[in-house]
Amino acid sequence: xxxxxxxxxxxxxxxxxxxxxxxxxxxxxxxxxxxxxxxxxxxxxxxxxxxxxxxxxxxxxxxxxxxxxxxxxxxxxxxxxxxxxxxxxxxxxxxxxxxxxxxxxxxxxxxxxxxxxxxxxxxxxxxxxxxxxxxxxxxxxxxxxxxxxxxxxxxx
Amino acid sequence: xxxxxxxxxxxxxxxxxxxxxxxxxxxxxxxxxxxxxxxxxxxxxxxxxxxxxxxxxxxxxxxxxxxxxxxxxxxxxxxxxxxxxxxxxxxxxxxxxxxxxxxxxxxxxxxxxxxxxxxxxxxxxxxxxxxxxxxxxxxxxxx
Numbered sequence: 001x002x003x004x005x006x007x008x009x010x011x012x013x014x015x016x017x018x019x020x021x022x023x024x025x026x027x028x029x030x031x032x033x034x035x036x037x038x039x040x041x042x043x044x045x046x047x048x049x050x051x052x053x054x055x056x057x058x059x060x061x062x063x064x065x066x067x068x069x070x071x072x073x074x075x076x077x078x079x080x081x082x083x084x085x086x087x088x089x090x091x092x093x094x095x096x097x098x099x100x101x102x103x104x105x106x107x108x109x110x111x112x113x114x115x116x117x118x119x120x121x122x123x124x125x126x127x128x129x130x131x132x133x134x135x136x137x138x139x140x141x142x143x144x145x146x147x148x149x150x151x152x153x154x155x156x
Numbered sequence: 157x158x159x160x161x162x163x164x165x166x167x168x169x170x171x172x173x174x175x176x177x178x179x180x181x182x183x184x185x186x187x188x189x190x191x192x193x194x195x196x197x198x199x200x201x202x203x204x205x206x207x208x209x210x211x212x213x214x215x216x217x218x219x220x221x222x223x224x225x226x227x228x229x230x231x232x233x234x235x236x237x238x239x240x241x242x243x244x245x246x247x248x249x250x251x252x253x254x255x256x257x258x259x260x261x262x263x264x265x266x267x268x269x270x271x272x273x274x275x276x277x278x279x280x281x282x283x284x285x286x287x288x289x290x291x292x293x294x295x296x297x298x299x
Contacts, residue, residue, distance in 0.1 A: 025180055027173040028263040034270035041277045048284035055291035062295055113179045119273060120182045123189035123248075130193055134200035141207065 027112055032104070035115055039101035046094040053091060056084045086129050093122040187255035190273075194248040201241055227297055229290040236290075240283045247276040 063076035097118035103111035175183065212219050223231055254269035 025175045025259070026263045027175060028267055030267035031263065031270050032173070034267055034274055038270070038274040038277055041274065041281050045277055045281040045284055048281060048288055051288045052284060052291060055288060055295055058295045059291065112173055113176065113182070116179055116182045116186060120186035120189060123186055123193055127189045127193040127196060130196040130200060134196050134203070137200065138203060141203065 032112070035101065035112065036105045039098070039105040042094065042101045043098045046091065046098045049087060049091045049094055053084060053087045056080055056087060060084060089125055090122070090129075093118060093125050097122055183255060184259075187252050190248045190255075191252040194245045194252065197241060197245045197248075201238060201245070204238070227294055229293045229297070233287055233290040236283060236286055240279055243279055244276055247272050247279065251276065 060077060060080040063080060097115065100111045100114035100118050104115060208219070251269050251272040254265045254272060257265035258269060
């Protein structure tokens with residue numbers, strides 16, 4: 001406890017690590033219903049992600065087949081290959097999420113744990129990919145600006 | 157309160173469920189990941205918007221030219237990703253805040269958190285559907 005008598009009263013901070021509510025943590029029927037009605041959307045997201053992975057693979061083949069310069073073709077292959085690898089990783093997490101959601105929809109409430117687990121895995125993976133993308137962009141921006149040649153053709 | 161009977165592993169879906177310690181730990185991990193993703197996304201989109209603003213102010217003709225040399229589907233896909241990404245950041249932040257509120261105040265906030273994540277999934281499904289359409293057109297254009 002603070003010894004400062006003039007300190008304002010503390011309010012609940014929802015943006016940081018909060019103290020745990022007393023008593024058991026309970027998933028209400030409303031929360032269960034939210035998880036259940038999300039199931040078809042999670043399955044649809046998994047299917048569209050699969051379709052995107054297939055189309056990325058097709059794009060990769062198209063890039064390999066084209067007779068452009070070796071450097072441009074290599075860049076296209078690298079970009080599409082990286083996107084394909086990321087999409088496949090996300091797809092694995094999404095399929096777990098979709099399977100658990102459908103189990104909950106089929107009235108198997110034991111699926112709540114796997115759904116929360118799959119949500120955590122999917123969000124963690126998305127966070128890692130977002131951090132890599134943002135970090136790469138930032139490094140390219142900083143290095144390019146420092147060297148003075150980043151997108152020089154645009155700044156002319 | 158309505159914990160599964162020992163040894164069965166099944167729980168009644170029509171009633172409230174008590175989270176086990178591993179499930180609480182996973183929910184905390186999901187909350188942390190959602191918060192991290194929202195923050196990282198906000199930084200990434202913020203930098204991207206600053207960069208585009210800088211280029212647009214210095215040399216708008218070159219920016220328009222850079223857009224024109226791309227396939228329209230790639231440009232549309234990029235715009236869609238940025239617009240949907242801002243919505244996704246707001247939904248993920250709402251999810252994280254409501255999970256935190258659940259840990260502090262109790263069960264009502266968890267339904268709101270799961271509603272936010274459902275909206276996030278719906279938004280991202282629409283993005284994935286449109287991205288698939290754009291990718292399909294782009295592949296046809298490349299062949």
